[in-house]
Amino acid sequence: MPSSSPSRRPTGRFAPSPTGILHLGNLRTALASWLSVRSRGGTWILRMEDVDTTRSRRALGEAQIRDLAALGMESDVPVLWQSDRVELYRMALARLERAGLLYPCQCSRKDLALLAAAPHEGDGLRPYPGRCRGAELRGGEGAALRFMLPPGQVAWVDLLLGSQLDDPMGLTGDPLLFRRDGCYAYHLTVVVDDGDQGVSEVVRGADLRSVTATQIRLQEALDLPRPGYAHLGLVTSPDGSRLGKREGALGVRALVERGVGVRELLGWLGWSLGCLDSPVPCLAEELIPGFSWGRVPTGPVAIPMSWR
Numbered sequence: 001m002p003s004s005s006p007s008r009r010p011t012g013r014f015a016p017s018p019t020g021i022l023h024l025g026n027l028r029t030a031l032a033s034w035l036s037v038r039s040r041g042g043t044w045i046l047r048m049e050d051v052d053t054t055r056s057r058r059a060l061g062e063a064q065i066r067d068l069a070a071l072g073m074e075s076d077v078p079v080l081w082q083s084d085r086v087e088l089y090r091m092a093l094a095r096l097e098r099a100g101l102l103y104p105c106q107c108s109r110k111d112l113a114l115l116a117a118a119p120h121e122g123d124g125l126r127p128y129p130g131r132c133r134g135a136e137l138r139g140g141e142g143a144a145l146r147f148m149l150p151p152g153q154v155a156w157v158d159l160l161l162g163s164q165l166d167d168p169m170g171l172t173g174d175p176l177l178f179r180r181d182g183c184y185a186y187h188l189t190v191v192v193d194d195g196d197q198g199v200s201e202v203v204r205g206a207d208l209r210s211v212t213a214t215q216i217r218l219q220e221a222l223d224l225p226r227p228g229y230a231h232l233g234l235v236t237s238p239d240g241s242r243l244g245k246r247e248g249a250l251g252v253r254a255l256v257e258r259g260v261g262v263r264e265l266l267g268w269l270g271w272s273l274g275c276l277d278s279p280v281p282c283l284a285e286e287l288i289p290g291f292s293w294g295r296v297p298t299g300p301v302a303i304p305m306s307w308r
C-alpha cells in the first residue's frame with residue numbers, strides 16, 4: 001500500500017474555497033498547517049478550491065490570499081487555482097472509468113433526502129445508500145458519476161487523534177466525483193491535487209474527519225501516495241455552540257476593525273494550538289519553535305467573548 005515516505009521533504013497545504021472570508025476556524029487551520037511544515041523546514045502550499053464555479057469568486061480568493069499574507073503566511077509556490085486544472089481531473093476520472101469503478105447516479109436531491117431514513121452521527125451528512133450501483137455508463141447522458149467504494153474498513157493514523165478505523169461505506173457511501181452540472185466534485189479534485197502537488201500532510205477541520213477514509217480509497221484507486229492527516233477541533237462560539245453568522249464573519253479585517261491587531265490575533269491562534277502558555281501578541285515566525293502536534297489540543301476551542 002502506498003504511504004508517505006518519511007524521507008520526503010514535508011509538504012503541507014491550505015486549500016480554502018474562495019466563497020467567502022476566512023473565519024477564525026479557517027485561519028487556525030491555515031496556521032497549524034503552516035507551523036507544522038515550517039517547524040520541519042518543509043514547503044507550504046496555498047491552493048484555491050474553486051472548481052464549483054457557481055459559488056467561487058476570484059476576488060474572494062485574492063482577498064483570502066491577502067489575509068493570510070497579512071498574518072505572515074505565503075505560499076512557497078505560485079497559488080494553484082483548481083479551475084485552471086480541469087484537464088487533470090478529466091484524466092483522473094477517465095482512468096477510474098476505464099478501471100470500471102464509476103457508475104452514473106440519477107438521484108435527485110429529493111430522492112437522496114427520502115432515502116436517508118435515519119439521522120446520521122454528528123455532522124448531519126448521510127451516506128449515499130448506493131441506489132444507482134449497477135447502472136451502466138453510457139457516453140453523453142450528462143449524469144452525475146459516483147466512485148464504487150471497495151468493501152471493508154480503512155485503518156489510518158491521525159497526527160492529532162491517533163489510530164482510526166473507519167468504514168467509508170457507512171460514513172459517506174460511494175462519493176460523487178462528477179456533478180450533473182459538469183463540475184468535478186470535491187473528493188476527486190482534492191485527492192488529485194494533493195497527489196500531484198506532493199502533499200505529505202493534510203491539516204483540516206474535524207468536520208472533514210469522516211471523509212478521510214473515502215479519500216484514502218480514492219488515492220488507492222488512482223495509485224497516489226497517502227498523506228498524513230490531522231483533524232483540528234472546531235472553533236466555536238464563546239458558549240461552545242457552532243459559530244453563528246456573526247462569529248463566522250470574524251475574519252482578519254473585521255477583527256482589525258474591532259481593534260484586534262494582527263499580532264493579537266496570531267497570539268490567540270498560537271495559544272489555541274498549544275504554542276504559547278498564554279495568548280500574548282506575537283508574529284507567526286515566533287510561534288514556530290513552540291509548535292508540536294503533541295501539544296495541540298484535540299477538542300474544540302471557543303473564540304474570546306470580547307471579539308464577538
Ligand SMILES: [Zn+2]
Nearest residue numbers: 105106107132
Ligand atoms: Zn443515485
